[in-house]
Every structure is written in C-alpha cells, then in structure tokens.
Amino acid sequence: MTFNSILNRAKKTAIKATSEAGALILHHFERDKKIEQKGTDGDVVTEVDRMAERLIRKRIRSVFVDHQIRGEEFGQVDAQESEWIWLIDPLDGTNNYAIGLPVYAVCVTLMYRNEPVLGIIYEPHLHRMHVAQKDRGAQCNEQFFTMKKTGEAKPTLAWIQGHHVLRDPNAMRLRVSMLQQSKRILTLWAPSVAWCLLAKGEIDAIVLYDSEGEDLYGGVLLAREAGASVIQFNGDDFFGQRDHPYVIACHPSKKEIFLDMVRNGLNSKN
Template identity: 45%
Template sequence: MNQEERIAAARAVAEAAARDAGRYAKQRFLSEYTVQEKDEFGDLVTDVDVHAERIILDAIRASFPDDAIRSEETGWSGVEGDWLWLVDPLDGTNNFAIGLPAFGVAVTLLYRREPVVGVVYESMTDRLYSATAGQGASCNGVPLAAPAIDPEKPLRKRTVGWIQGHQVQKEPGAMRLKAMLDETCKRTLRLWAPALLWTMLARGQLDGVVLYDSEGDDLYAGLLIAREAGAAVLRFDGTPFAGMEEHPYLIAGRGDAAAQLIELANRARGE
C-alpha cells in the first residue's frame, strides 16, 4: 500500500484499539484492581493499564509488525525506522485509581518524528477524537473546528489548561508561571489527564493550554487533534512547534489567546 493508504489503515487500527482499551478501562472502573507506585514521585500503575496496553499493542503488531512502538508501561519494542507508535493505554491513571471519572487512551503514529495520526478516546463519555495530519480532526465522526473567539477577550475571562511533566514537581519557574496563570486567568485547569485537556481545547471548552516540560506518550495525539481543529501550537518563544522534543515548553490557543499566554510566560521568566 502507498503512504496515504497506510496512514488511513493505521488510523482505523488506532481508533478500534483505543476504543477497545478505553471500554475495558470503563468496565473495570470502581472495581477491584492492583495499584503500584512506579517512580520516585508516586505516579501509579494498575493492572488495568497493563491489560489495556496489551489490547492496543496486539492490534498494532497484528497490522504493522515491523513498526517501532513506545508505550507507557512496556517502553520500546519493534524495529526502529520511519514509523513510530506512541501509546498511553490509560491517560489519567491517578484519576482512575482514586475514582475520578476523567481518563482515556492516547495513540499516536509518527512518520519521521512528525505525528500523522492522533487518536484520543475518552472512556467515560464514549468520545472518540481522531485526526490525520492535514485532513482535520473529528469527534465521533463529526468534524471538529475550535470556534473563533473574541480577540479582545482578556485573560481574566479565559480558561486555560495546565500540563507539567512528572519531573517538574515544584520547580520554581513552573510554580511562578502557574501562580501567574491562577492570578491572571478566569480559571486554570489541571486535569491529571493531559490528552483530555487537548481535546477540550479542540472542541472549544478551553481557550488555551500551557505545557511545561512534559514530553510523553500522551502528548502528540491530543496536540495533533487540537492543531487540526484550528488551534495554534507554539513554543514559549512564539515559533511554531513541530516534530518531537525531549523537553517541550508549549503554548496552544485559539484566536489571540496563544499570544497573550506567551506574553504572560515571558513575564514569568522575567523577559
């Protein structure tokens, strides 16, 4: 098959696998499951993560056995090459573990380090978000377009999402910027399920997202969906974000929100 056909087939596989894994997690929600800490920061993993991951990896390997995969729980597998899958089988594990119904699945396919397919499945609402680079985004098959907003709308009337990497913890720069967002914006939302924040931006329920040093398997699917829905995704210096970065610092927004948030980030850094 040619590249276009391959990407279309990959999107279908990703959508089906994400839905199957997400529905499994919903079935297990509020039931008994094993929980373990997996790092020094107290991040959690459950047996549900492991089984959901197996559902997705089996589906990918059945259709694309030679592709490389980087997955949240098992790490790297497959053959390194042009194609790379990123899998977060339970985005929002901490929410899941404490009984908070805000979690989902994120699956991305990258070609030469550029996301070309992004799928996010929100388990509790049965929303399947999907995007192909250059072809737009959809939710349950309905095209998504982040609605236009008043360019004169000040930050004090805007709601933004906050995402930070596990390793950031209480880093002074992050805490300073987060405090300025809390003081300046109408509301700053930290959901503990980053992929879902990106989908909220895509459907217009957030004005912007600020991401502070958070590269991971949950990033690129939601980012692609938001971008294909019309949101700008920029680095803190205002340049367009592309590819993959080990330590991304990003601002995304609709309308003029991104520019306002970049100005705020620069003030937080004393620039």
C-alpha cells in the same frame, strides 16, 4: 503500501484498538484496580494500564509488523528501525482512574519521520472518539469540528507539567502569575483530555511545561487540525519531538496574549 493507504489502515486499526481498550478500562472502573506506585513523584500504575497496553500493542502488531511501538508502560521493545512509530498511553489519567474520578482517556498516536500523522483520543466514560489526521481535520464521533473562539474576559487555561517539575521554582512562579490573570487554571492529571477541550475551544489555552510523553503528540495534532496555534515559549511553531517541550496552545488570534502571559510570568518576582 502508499502513505495514504498506510494512514487509512492505521486509522481503522487504532480506532478498533482504542475502542476495545476503552471497554476493558470501563469494565474495571468500579473494581479492584491493583494500584502500584510508579516512581517517586506521585505517579501510579494499575494492572488495567498494562492490560490495555498489551491489547493495543497486539492489535497494532497484527497489522503493522514492521512498525515500531513505544508505550507508556512497556517502553519500546522493538529491535527494528522504522520511519513509523506508534506511541501508546493506554490510560492517560491513571491517578484519576485510581480514585474513581472519570477523567481519563486512551491515547494512540502514529508518528512518521518524527511528526504526528494520526492521533486517536478516546474517552470511554463519555464514549467520545476524537480522531485527527495530518491535513485531514479533526473529528469527534465522526463529526468534523474546528476550534471556536471564546469571548471570556478572563481565560480558562489547562496546565500540564512533567512529574519531575514539582520542585521547579520557575514553574511555580509561572503558575502563580497565570492564576492571577485567569478565571481558572485546570490541572486535570489527564493531558489528552485537556487537548480535546482545547481543540474544541471549551478552554482558552494549554500551557505545557516540560512534559514529554506518549500523550503529547496526538493532542498536539488534534489541536492543530482543529485550527489551534501550537508554539514554543520562544514563539516558534512547535514541530517534531522534543525531550523537554515547553508549549503554548491556543486560538491563533490569542497567540500573542498567551505568549506575553508566559513570558511575563517567567520574569515575575511574585
């Protein structure tokens, strides 16, 4: 199959899989979720996470037998190598879901040669299906959209950090500095939801501090296809996969503003 035919088939497969997983997750929202601790940094997992990932894996594997698959809950179990790899976060925002807070999403990304080419972020509670394809724009419920520019004097930011960052003094210093210069800093515990807000221009920026995972690259693609700038803390464009990403995403016209805010925050004495 050609690249475009694979991408078109992948889009249909991913939308179907995330829709089905979202319905399963929504069905269990008010029920016993069998919550378990995951690691030592406060993360949790539910049986619903695992059920949703199994469903998505099965749907993908039934169509793309030679693609690799990496999931939040079961890792990468494929023996074969491929230029194509699927990243699955079956329930991004499990901590929210576990306490009955409806801020979560299903996130599925298709990577080709280490770059995202398809990103699906589905919010089951709001029935919002976000789709991004490389060089084909961003959609929400089949309607194309672009990032709007906000005019607030003080920005609203979303902060995303890895669970292991909790005790990093540089991260703490940066957050305090940004808080002093912002209207609000959102810590949603559901990064893919933050990427949807950013892509539409509902918030001004995302600052991501050392948080690599299955939810990252679909969000980056959605934001970029909507017109956002996605850069590293050093000002270079953010491309490829990074083990330790440090990212700023915002409207292109505000790139230097947020880059200066991050640099000043990291160098502050507060």
